[in-house]
Amino acid sequence: MKNDGQIFPRWCNTLAWASIAGLILMGGTMICLLAVVTRSPYLTRVDIPLEQPVPFSHEHHVGGMGIDCRYCHTTSEISPFAGVPSVETCMTCHSQVWKDAPMLQPIRDSFLSGKPVAWNRVHDLPDFVYFDHSAHVNKGVACRECHGRVDRMPLISRQETLFMGWCLACHRHPEGALGPREAVFTPRPPDQSEIRSWLQAHAGAPARPEMERPPSVTAQRLTDCSACHR
Amino acid sequence: MTPHSLTDLQKRIPAARGALLWKSLDQLANTPEFREAIEREFPVAADEWPDALSRRRFLILMGASLAAAGLTSCSRQPIEKLVPYVKQPEDLVPGKPLHFASSNVLGGFARGVLVESHEGRPTKIEGNPGHPASLGATDVFMQAAILQLYDPDRSQTVLHRGFASTWDAFLAALLQEENEWARDGGTRLAFVTGGVTSPSLRYHFRRISERFPNARWIVHEPACNLETPRVLPSVDRAGVVLSLDADFLAWGPGMLTNARTFARRREPGNTMNRLYVVESVPSLTGAMADHRFPMTPSDIVRLPEQISAEMRGATNPAAPPWLPPLVRDLRKHAGDSLILAGEFLPDSAQNEIRLLNEELGNVGRTVTYPTEALTFPGTHALTELASQMLSGSINAVFLLDCNPVYTAPADIPFAEALRKVSFSVHHGLYADETAEACRWHLPDLHALENWGDALAFDGTISIIQPLIEPLYNGISPHVLAAALLKQWPANDYDIVRSYWRGILANDDFESLWRQAVHDGVMAGSVSTPAAPPPAAPRAPPSPNPNAGSGLELLIRPDPHVYDGRFANNGWLQELPKPMTKIVWENAAHIAPATAERLGLHHAEEVDLIYRGRSIRAPLWVLPGMAENCVEVALGYGRTRAGKVGSGLGFNSYQLRTADAPWGGPGLEVRATGRMHRFATTQEHNTMAGRDLVRFADLTMYRETPHFAQQHGHTPAPDQTLYPPFTYDGNAWGMAIDLNACTGCSVCTIACQAENNIPVVGRDQVQRGREMHWIRVDRYFRGTVERPDILHQPVPCMHCENAPCETVCPVAATLHDHEGLNVMVYNRCIGTRYCSNNCPYKVRRFNFLSYVDHSTPTLKLQRNPNVTVRSRGVMEKCTYCIQRINFARMNARNQNRSIRDGEIIPACAQACPAEAIVFGNINDPDSRVSKLRTDPRNYGLLAELNTRPRTTYLAKIFNPNPELKNV
Numbered sequence A: 001m002k003n004d005g006q007i008f009p010r011w012c013n014t015l016a017w018a019s020i021a022g023l024i025l026m027g028g029t030m031i032c033l034l035a036v037v038t039r040s041p042y043l044t045r046v047d048i049p050l051e052q053p054v055p056f057s058h059e060h061h062v063g064g065m066g067i068d069c070r071y072c073h074t075t076s077e078i079s080p081f082a083g084v085p086s087v088e089t090c091m092t093c094h095s096q097v098w099k100d101a102p103m104l105q106p107i108r109d110s111f112l113s114g115k116p117v118a119w120n121r122v123h124d125l126p127d128f129v130y131f132d133h134s135a136h137v138n139k140g141v142a143c144r145e146c147h148g149r150v151d152r153m154p155l156i157s158r159q160e161t162l163f164m165g166w167c168l169a170c171h172r173h174p175e176g177a178l179g180p181r182e183a184v185f186t187p188r189p190p191d192q193s194e195i196r197s198w199l200q201a202h203a204g205a206p207a208r209p210e211m212e213r214p215p216s217v218t219a220q221r222l223t224d225c226s227a228c229h230r
Numbered sequence B: 001m002t003p004h005s006l007t008d009l010q011k012r013i014p015a016a017r018g019a020l021l022w023k024s025l026d027q028l029a030n031t032p033e034f035r036e037a038i039e040r041e042f043p044v045a046a047d048e049w050p051d052a053l054s055r056r057r058f059l060i061l062m063g064a065s066l067a068a069a070g071l072t073s074c075s076r077q078p079i080e081k082l083v084p085y086v087k088q089p090e091d092l093v094p095g096k097p098l099h100f101a102s103s104n105v106l107g108g109f110a111r112g113v114l115v116e117s118h119e120g121r122p123t124k125i126e127g128n129p130g131h132p133a134s135l136g137a138t139d140v141f142m143q144a145a146i147l148q149l150y151d152p153d154r155s156q157t158v159l160h161r162g163f164a165s166t167w168d169a170f171l172a173a174l175l176q177e178e179n180e181w182a183r184d185g186g187t188r189l190a191f192v193t194g195g196v197t198s199p200s201l202r203y204h205f206r207r208i209s210e211r212f213p214n215a216r217w218i219v220h221e222p223a224c225n226l227e228t229p230r231v232l233p234s235v236d237r238a239g240v241v242l243s244l245d246a247d248f249l250a251w252g253p254g255m256l257t258n259a260r261t262f263a264r265r266r267e268p269g270n271t272m273n274r275l276y277v278v279e280s281v282p283s284l285t286g287a288m289a290d291h292r293f294p295m296t297p298s299d300i301v302r303l304p305e306q307i308s309a310e311m312r313g314a315t316n317p318a319a320p321p322w323l324p325p326l327v328r329d330l331r332k333h334a335g336d337s338l339i340l341a342g343e344f345l346p347d348s349a350q351n352e353i354r355l356l357n358e359e360l361g362n363v364g365r366t367v368t369y370p371t372e373a374l375t376f377p378g379t380h381a382l383t384e385l386a387s388q389m390l391s392g393s394i395n396a397v398f399l400l401d402c403n404p405v406y407t408a409p410a411d412i413p414f415a416e417a418l419r420k421v422s423f424s425v426h427h428g429l430y431a432d433e434t435a436e437a438c439r440w441h442l443p444d445l446h447a448l449e450n451w452g453d454a455l456a457f458d459g460t461i462s463i464i465q466p467l468i469e470p471l472y473n474g475i476s477p478h479v480l481a482a483a484l485l486k487q488w489p490a491n492d493y494d495i496v497r498s499y500w501r502g503i504l505a506n507d508d509f510e511s512l513w514r515q516a517v518h519d520g521v522m523a524g525s526v527s528t529p530a531a532p533p534p535a536a537p538r539a540p541p542s543p544n545p546n547a548g549s550g551l552e553l554l555i556r557p558d559p560h561v562y563d564g565r566f567a568n569n570g571w572l573q574e575l576p577k578p579m580t581k582i583v584w585e586n587a588a589h590i591a592p593a594t595a596e597r598l599g600l601h602h603a604e605e606v607d608l609i610y611r612g613r614s615i616r617a618p619l620w621v622l623p624g625m626a627e628n629c630v631e632v633a634l635g636y637g638r639t640r641a642g643k644v645g646s647g648l649g650f651n652s653y654q655l656r657t658a659d660a661p662w663g664g665p666g667l668e669v670r671a672t673g674r675m676h677r678f679a680t681t682q683e684h685n686t687m688a689g690r691d692l693v694r695f696a697d698l699t700m701y702r703e704t705p706h707f708a709q710q711h712g713h714t715p716a717p718d719q720t721l722y723p724p725f726t727y728d729g730n731a732w733g734m735a736i737d738l739n740a741c742t743g744c745s746v747c748t749i750a751c752q753a754e755n756n757i758p759v760v761g762r763d764q765v766q767r768g769r770e771m772h773w774i775r776v777d778r779y780f781r782g783t784v785e786r787p788d789i790l791h792q793p794v795p796c797m798h799c800e801n802a803p804c805e806t807v808c809p810v811a812a813t814l815h816d817h818e819g820l821n822v823m824v825y826n827r828c829i830g831t832r833y834c835s836n837n838c839p840y841k842v843r844r845f846n847f848l849s850y851v852d853h854s855t856p857t858l859k860l861q862r863n864p865n866v867t868v869r870s871r872g873v874m875e876k877c878t879y880c881i882q883r884i885n886f887a888r889m890n891a892r893n894q895n896r897s898i899r900d901g902e903i904i905p906a907c908a909q910a911c912p913a914e915a916i917v918f919g920n921i922n923d924p925d926s927r928v929s930k931l932r933t934d935p936r937n938y939g940l941l942a943e944l945n946t947r948p949r950t951t952y953l954a955k956i957f958n959p960n961p962e963l964k965n966v
Helices: A011-039 A058-064 A087-094 A102-113 A133-138 A143-147 A164-172 A192-202 B006-015 B025-029 B032-039 B055-074 B140-149 B167-184 B199-211 B255-264 B284-288 B297-311 B323-332 B347-359 B382-391 B414-420 B433-437 B477-484 B492-504 B509-519 B570-574 B592-597 B698-703 B746-754 B762-766 B803-807 B833-837 B856-861 B881-893 B906-910 B927-932
Strands: B098-106 B109-118 B121-127 B158-160 B163-165 B189-193 B216-219 B240-244 B274-279 B291-294 B337-341 B396-400 B423-428 B440-443 B452-455 B461-464 B551-556 B588-590 B604-610 B613-621 B629-633 B665-675 B695-697 B732-737 B775-781 B788-794 B813-815 B821-823 B916-920 B937-939 B950-953 B955-957
Touching (some): A087 A102, A133 B881, B098 B509, B109 B461, B121 B746, B140 B856, B167 B477, B189 B199, B189 B382, B199 B477, B199 B492, B240 B323, B274 B323, B323 B337, B414 B433, B423 B433, B452 B492, B492 B509, B551 B665, B588 B592, B592 B613, B698 B955, B746 B775, B746 B906, B916 B927, B927 B950
Parallel strands (some): B189 B396, B240 B274, B240 B337, B396 B423
Antiparallel strands (some): B109 B452, B158 B440, B813 B821
């Protein structure tokens, strides 16, 4: 025979090349797939509402009734944690309105039994990240910059990935997210006429104090690891 | 370990450079073991698999872990629950801690605390600046109390004959017995309590004795000498202090105050004080001394008489040569001097010292002798009670907050006696040795769970307020006392409050009470001390009963587990003992010369035979010990302490007798030839003989104030290959004053509590894997017999040119713009290059998963503002970055800069001597900036051009010029 002593026939060469190319292709596909999956709503939970003990609608309460964010999230201006309303807060109204609605049964049960309602956390950062609501709110970062248009959400869901890259994009260039302190709790972005009136109100006035950095705060400080990790 | 010859060691001392500092005798002898240990960054087997592992098994494990690692990164973030309050408490802001004043009680005496509470969960204890026994500082026991609260081994239920029972079942049994006691006034009833100063509890005790007038009361506090008369020194008013075996800076209910006031008189200058210490065992006070004289206890007892003879001008050839200059110094400072007597000195010596203070005109100026006793007095002795229990004349006994089966002297067969008693009740935090021998055991409440009161060392009324609902089914001592008065149901709040309502008898009681609870102290509750009655007349000189040849035994409380009550506290067990740096065990300490004379070696196991009783103990050769004595610490060898504390060390109570509770002459030591392997951090992280602790005499300091900066050369800032870093805003720095530091180690344990630092255990410490972020190095200097002892706390230096940062392959440790050397845990892959490259050896690596993820109560203790680190991650001091960020957010929300003193790291906050100062070095007016311009300021290993942000202030001794050559 011609290829006497050879174990592999000639076409194995092609197979070898093909498998090398296949491996590279497969590796590339895997990497792409991983990148797609990590950014997919399956993992980031963007736009995927979580099931809650009571289907609380921000659309109704914020968009419809016009209740201020701080009515429920009381500590957003003074604490790292914005605060989740106690059952007592719900009952201020719901002892009078919709007081027999079956949907609100868990709230009434909780109020009577003293056993708290366990909500599913929508915006959850990893435990090695220390986010501070008060710092953002007091500097004029509006709620909607991170939480989106809650006045349009029947059930709350994440609007952003909460990836570190997303945080850093803003920490590198905070100008885009900073607005007037008065408009922090406005659920919808201000329209042109509102912006004009704010500009007029502040025309000639010194720069707003909350926008001024104390001398001890440098721009780089915002991207230091220690700004968020400890 | 190689045995050392004393003569060899002594030869090494003059051969070395001017000031030779050494950490251990091994280092002084420069043994091969020591050299090998310091040349390795990580100890043997730190980076190798400890068991034999075949190649095949290794591949299986690697494959499995690779697959597991891959899988974990694919998992979805689990959904967490948000559980708001049903009714939001007033004043509570979620995410921000609240602080409540309370008191921590040890031996009956209160030290004021402020407890940090996160949403109802106490996590950290700080000192109460408004409390006279704390002044804002804490000691190691106060810091560790928070771990004790959450200890899962605490007793959780009422036990009857060892089986779970209920409080109601106990009340039913009590009711039956009570009727019998009431008939004969409690003739067969006895109470044994720990030290009690609580006014409300004492009131209850009085009422119980009214109901049962014949009942016996025994106070059993094994680590205190209850017979010592009270002494209130004003250390800051004394220019010259002589301590005769008194560890006043580090022991006793007033130690925090003493340490603070002493440090204030320690500033080098014209008002700097001078401290002489005569002691048998090196103590922290001895380490602060300008002159320290080791002496056996029987010689110390004779010393007051010799001093008084010297004062009268008599010449005494038997007196030590240093005594005349010392007495001259005391007389020169008459009225401005202070002599303190050790707690364990006999009454005659105590009285003699008081007379000396009177003769010097010190009484009323630097020291007062209050007459009013603060602790509850007993009626009988424990010995008497035990014999009555054995004979059957006592058939009911209550044991409150004490553990006499373990702590009673060995010649009292207390366990046996207790088993003969038909109705025995133990009330304590743990189901310990005594609980096991009792019919009933009632779980006590932790001080952070109940209402109460107690007195501070100076008599200040302190309030104990609970921070958390009882975790287990504990019963307050007040409720138990009320049950004995047939008052139930009762609760501790009503009892304590109504007691004070009766005492204060004020129309405005409510506001007074609320103020007292808020402050933790009752304002103005210390009456000005009346003029003390004269001391007893001087007794005629008696022949010293202890005189004689042979070895003396000294029995002393342990610096960290006390009398054994803190045996189950991992933080205290793992805190290195101040002088030996031993952890998790005790040792028999002996002087090098005595060990050599007896042919004994360091770490050898010996039999200690004293008055016919014997125990086996490992020997620790301790430089600076008095010759001819052996010291053992109490508190170890427990059998029922809990999962952490049982079976550690040896039990020194077995050598203790009722007539010699603190030991005495007549000890015999027999070698066994067996060697012991200690768990000690003494030689870990050694910086190999460089000039680390810098010190001078006051005269030398006056001549060359900048002496500390003249060691070696400090390179210019630009002598580096790396681009310079600018710090426009804040620049954090720390200054540690070695002149104030007593070496008490509270910084280490405060840091552990604040920063979620795990306990690693004895075995891991032996491998050099302890996790403390700030360690206290202890150095000896001078001769082996009479060394000076120096302490140096070493946290991360936060170098501006940090060697660790440049070697990290994943940028997990890097600089921030305020000069912090930050550690990003989630980036760290555990190469440990940073630790290898750190010249200060301050980085700690999680070799294993040290954090207890499973015990629910321990999770409650953790600081929510500090990441809990997992296996494979490097960690180190962060300058308490969570506190920096907290202050920063507050300041920025108020549009201002951070004020000086607004950020206090945990170590600085706990320090009784105010030795640690933190602040912004870019602000020339900050305290830390001023200290950095002090001539004594120097950087550790500054010659490496690391530009450390943590700097030290050199130590200054103030020796008596007349004693130069003695």
